[in-house]
Amino acid sequence: MNSVRSIEPGAGGGPSPGRVWYMSYGSNMYLERLACYLAGGRPPGAARGYPGCRDRGMPAASVPVEVSGAVYFATESPVWGGGRAFYDPGAAGRVLARAHLVSAGQFADIAAQEMYREPGADLDLSEVLARGRAVLGEGRYETLVCAGQLDGLPVLTFTAPWGIDEVAWVPPSAAYVRFLCLGLLEAGAWDAETVAAYVASRPGAAGYWTARAVGELIHGSGPGGTVV
Known part of the structure; x- marks a missing residue:
């Protein structure tokens, strides 16, 4: 198992660096999915493709991280059908995520x-x-958020301007849930049981997805959208 990296608190300030850690807490935790944003393409299960970045190289490194705050699902994604993941850094809780080292x-x-x-x-x-x-x-x-510093570089992500209690929660689709889980498992710091329990307990997923249903989705034995 890989060790979860510690993020030092504080934005840091100073001039913009040439490289940053992009902290993904949603489907871009999975490298195959992130590759569509970097090199262009349409991931399986998505309704649209992406043009890609100017620099189409993959991250120089990808590491598992945990930060304070909460991930929840809200709004309706035209790409996946169902709720999108958002990050509220001010909410109580702990977020499992993945930091990708990319250029600014x-x-x-x-x-x-x-x-x-x-x-x-x-x-x-x-x-x-x-x-x-x-x-x-x-x-x-x-809305850009700096979650802290890792190896002297800022850990950045983006989310909504509203808070977790200021929007209606929406259950995520099976395809979206699967990519989140695959990304967390690929990070190598958490086992399937931990990942399934974590995703199923997020606001928006809780009460719709169970840990068992998410686990079946991870292992490919459950039908898309196995819910309670």
Whole structure:
């Protein structure tokens, strides 16, 4: 098993670095899925494809991390059908995630594609590095968050401007749940039982997905959308 890496608190400030850790807590934890954002393509089960980044290389490293806060499912994804994963750093709880070491340009292009924008423009990271948070717009995934530092580089992600209790929770689809689970398992720090229990207990999934149903989905023995 791989060890979970510790993230040092604090945004850090200073000039924008050439490389950053992109912390994924959703389907981009799975490298095959992330590759569609980096190199372009459409992942299995998704309703749309992605143009890819200017730099189409894979991450220099990908490590398992845990951070404070909560992941929940809300809004309706036209890609997956069902709720999307969002991160509330101010909520109580612990988040299992994966940090990918990418260039600042790749992070900007991944964020643009999540925002349904054309990739190609760099992001001004000065505010998120100085304050730990930067709101670029009112839409989902238009708020940048710095979760801390890892190996001297900022750990960045994006989420919604609202909090976990300010939006209706929506159950995620089977395809989306499966990619989340595969990404966590691929990280090598958590076993299938832990991953299934974690995903099934997230707000939006809880009461719709059970740990057993998620486990069956992981192992491929359950039908898509096995629910209670």
